Amino acid sequence: MLSSYTGVILAGGLNSRFSGANKAFIEIGGKLILDHIYDVFSGLFEEIILVTNDPLKYLGWNLKIVTDIYPARSSLTGVHAGLFYASCSHIFVTACDTPFLKKEIVETLIRAALPQTDIVIPETTSGREPLCAVYSKRCLKQIENQLEKNDYKIQRFFNKVHVVKIAENELRTIDPELTSFFNVNTPLALEKAKEIEKNNVDII
DSSP states (O other): OOTTEEEEEEOOOOOGGGTTOOGGGOEETTEEHHHHHHHHHHTTOSEEEEEOSOGGGGTTSSSEEEOOSSSSOSHHHHHHHHHHHOSSSEEEEEETTOTTOOHHHHHHHHHTOOTTOSEEEEEETTEEOTTEEEEEGGGHHHHHHHHHTTOOOTTTTGGGSOEEEEEHHHHHHHOTTOGGGOOOOSHHHHHHHHHHHHTTOOOO
16 A cells, blocks of 8 residues: 555546536446546555545545535646645546556556655656646645636646656556556547457456
C-alpha cells in the first residue's frame, strides 16, 4: 500500500456525449468501469476519494465521496477537490471512464515522484495525460489562483510547478498499446472499448 498517496477518481462530468448516462456505470467485459478502477486503486491506496456532484449513486463503494468546492464543472475543479480532501501529500488522479487502467502504470508514475516533484504526467505522441497523473498538494494554491480567474484549462499552471514527464517509450514497456489512457467518452469510443476487450486486453 502507498500510504503517502491518495487515489482520486473524477466522476463529476456532465456525460453530455452519452445523453447524460453515467460513464462510471458502463459495463465492459462483464464489469463496470468504476469497478475496474476501484480494484486497481484498492490494491494500491489506503485512501480512495471519488469526486462527484451526485454522491448518492456511489454509496455502495468503500471510498470517501466528496463534491467540487468550486461551482464550475471541470477536470481542474475535480483535481482541486481531490487534493483538498486528500489526507496524503500526493494524489494519483484518473477519470471514471478508463476501463483499461493498469496498476503498473500507476506505480510507474508514483515511483518517478521525488520529494520536490509537484506533478508526474505521461507524455505520448498524442500529448500529455493530465487525468492519469500524480499531483502534490503544493499545486493547490496555483489551481485556486487559476480557478478564481475562471480558467479551467488543466495544464495552464504546469509552468509554475515542478513537472516530471514520463516518455512514451517507457510507458509502452508496461502498456504496449497505451490502453491505460483510453477514455470511453463517446458511444464510438464505447464500441472501440468493447473491441479492445474482445482482443484479449485484460480486464482485471
